[in-house]
Amino acid sequence: MLSFKRAFKFIFCLTLVVGLVKVGYSEQNQGLSDSGGLMSSSQSGELSFTLPYEGLSAKLGKRFIKGHEQFDEIWVLAPAPGVWGLGPTFNEANCVGCHPKNSRAQPAKDGAEIEKGNVIKLGHRGAKGEVVPSHPWYGDQLQNRAAENRVPIEGNAQVTFEYSQFTYPDNTSVTLKRPIIRVKNLNFGDLDESTVVSMRIAPQVIGLGLLEWVSEQNLLEIAERQKKEGLSGRPNYVIDLETERAVIGRFGWKAAQPNLKQQTAVAFHSDIGATTFFFPEKNCPQIQVGCRELPSAAKCGGQGGCTGNNFRPEVLPSRLKNITTYLQALNIPERRIEDPEETLAGEILFRDSGCASCHVPTLVTGENTILKELNNMSFHPYTDLLIHDMGEQLSDHRPEGSATGQEWRTPPLWGIGLVNTISGSLGLLHDGRAASIEEAILWHGGEALSSRQKFVDLAKPERERVIKFINSL
Numbered sequence: 329m330l331s332f333k334r335a336f337k338f339i340f341c342l343t344l345v346v347g348l349v350k351v352g353y354s355e356q357n358q359g360l361s362d363s364g365g366l367m368s369s370s371q372s373g374e375l376s377f378t379l380p381y382e383g384l385s386a387k388l389g390k391r392f393i394k395g396h397e398q399f400d401e402i403w404v405l406a407p408a409p410g411v412w413g414l415g416p417t418f419n420e421a422n423c424v425g426c427h428p429k430n431s432r433a434q435p436a437k438d439g440a441e442i443e444k445g446n447v448i449k450l451g452h453r454g455a456k457g458e459v460v461p462s463h464p465w466y467g468d469q470l471q472n473r474a475a476e477n478r479v480p481i482e483g484n485a486q487v488t489f490e491y492s493q494f495t496y497p498d499n500t501s502v503t504l505k506r507p508i509i510r511v512k513n514l515n516f517g518d519l520d521e522s523t524v525v526s527m528r529i530a531p532q533v534i535g536l537g538l539l540e541w542v543s544e545q546n547l548l549e550i551a552e553r554q555k556k557e558g559l560s561g562r563p564n565y566v567i568d569l570e571t572e573r574a575v576i577g578r579f580g581w582k583a584a585q586p587n588l589k590q591q592t593a594v595a596f597h598s599d600i601g602a603t604t605f606f607f608p609e610k611n612c613p614q615i616q617v618g619c620r621e622l623p624s625a626a627k628c629g630g631q632g633g634c635t636g637n638n639f640r641p642e643v644l645p646s647r648l649k650n651i652t653t654y655l656q657a658l659n660i661p662e663r664r665i666e667d668p669e670e671t672l673a674g675e676i677l678f679r680d681s682g683c684a685s686c687h688v689p690t691l692v693t694g695e696n697t698i699l700k701e702l703n704n705m706s707f708h709p710y711t712d713l714l715i716h717d718m719g720e721q722l723s724d725h726r727p728e729g730s731a732t733g734q735e736w737r738t739p740p741l742w743g744i745g746l747v748n749t750i751s752g753s754l755g756l757l758h759d760g761r762a763a764s765i766e767e768a769i770l771w772h773g774g775e776a777l778s779s780r781q782k783f784v785d786l787a788k789p790e791r792e793r794v795i796k797f798i799n800s801l
């Protein structure tokens with residue numbers, strides 16, 4: 329009996345291997361466990377999103393540790409003891425407050441206030457219907473907290489869900505929920521129909537260094553390849569504020585930020601309220617006089633007090649550098665492949681359903697990594713960093729860079745299987761609406777519609793294999 333089982337297993341594997349070699353799929357390095365190449369770690373516990381690449385030099389290692397401390401550090405309003413520069417309006421007082429253990433935030437709950445890692449981005453529709461990604465009174469993000477007793481909050485928002493039922497051809501059904509946002513307690517005037525509201529969940533922040541180091545050429549080649557497959561993935565060109573050049577955006581749900589340093593500066597400005605050389609002005613729209621006039625650390629030169637007229641940002645460049653290094657050097661947990669046959673079968677179905685066209689298994693770093701041995705290294709994030717039209721159901725009607733309301737960056741799928749363990753809940757897609765991988769797939773539309781249909785047409789055990797595969801990433 330045993331030997332039969334073994335023989336069966338052997339033949340099964342052989343068939344898979346032959347199948348893979350035949351289609352050249354093995355070149356993609358499938359089935360291997362080290363998603364991050366050299367930047368992989370074997371731990372898969374609660375802290376597995378916080379581990380550094382082990383080959384860091386002493387200097388970078390120190391910077392990583394500092395960066396970790398500063399990612400966690402709580403900002404305060406001057407003159408309270410602590411790091412000055414919070415607010416006057418803000419959403420959270422530290423990075424980790426929204427990216428718990430570097431993982432995804434908890435999704436917003438039905439009927440509750442939107443907070444802690446879920447933010448509301450605003451836009452404004454002009455007379456001709458064009459939308460600018462900012463509101464004249466409230467700016468580009470609604471700040472639901474402020475310097476207590478000194479400055480009013482901008483307002484807050486509440487989410488309720490609209491539920492619907494999806495039924496597969498085999499009669500299995502799944503409940504889907506779509507968020508309806510209600511903005512309330514507004515202190516600077518009501519929002520009218522011209523306002524565009526977009527909820528975003530804070531994603532996990534792992535393996536981002538690798539994504540930053542992929543060459544533009546590599547991404548453009550993928551976009552070319554996709555054209556031939558009838559997809560229209562394209563880069564979101566955005567301005568790199570340091571070089572003032574248009575470059576490919578990579579970070580954020582619409583790939584609106586080109587690199588980790590700028591992404592960090594944006595976070596300090598919109599989420600925490602602290603100034604940088606990138607954003608020297610406080611995050612206070614014109615109409616919010618109290619916010620503009622509150623004395624801040626920025627005016628007086630950050631931690632150092634007033635030293636002449638030279639502007640010193642609240643976030644000193646060294647801090648930005650430390651946090652950037654921290655983000656760059658975070659490892660990817662190895663895959664957890666408990667049932668290799670099922671997982672590999674799921675992986676093939678994933679490819680055959682067209683998922684791998686956007687969730688591209690393998691990318692390669694360029695020549696400018698922080699350490700030489702990471703140059704030209706293959707790794708497996710399951711993203712193309714390109715933006716895709718995902719259909720009306722996922723649209724937030726708010727453009728960002730060259731991305732339209734319907735366009736979103738393909739999110740990397742690595743680590744997704746651990747989010748539930750680490751965050752204690754799973755909120756997939758840009759607004760966290762999907763509580764499972766299956767729900768996330770069912771929301772795919774637009775360019776991904778035919779791929780979604782292929783998934784829907786699979787038999788239940790096959791669908792389960794696809795999900796098992798994604799959970800192993």
Ligand code: HEC
Pocket residue numbers: 399419420421422423424425426427444445446447528529530531532533536578579580581582588591592595596599600651655
């Ligand atoms: C108030 C909550 C909040 C705080 C505080 C916050 N973030 Fe975020 N973060 C988000 C959200 C929401 C997004 C998604 C943004 C988007 O797509 O619009 C995000 C995105 C990111 C990304 C991009 C990840 C990716 O996969 O593209 C990085 C990196 C990041 N944040 C780092 C930081 C750092 C560093 C800090 C502290 C300086 C910070 N965040 C503070 C909510 C927060």
Ligand code: HEC
Pocket residue numbers: 559581678681682683684685686687716718722736737738739740741755756757758759765768769772775776779780783794798
């Ligand atoms: C046309 C490109 C494209 C195709 C094809 C595609 N996806 Fe996606 N996928 C995306 C984009 C873009 C998002 C983000 C959408 C959003 O946040 O609103 C996404 C989101 C996801 C997510 C949620 C990830 C997260 O971090 O929240 C999962 C899981 C996923 N896709 C799995 C699949 C599977 C499985 C297939 C095949 C059946 C597939 N995708 C096909 C582009 C694609």
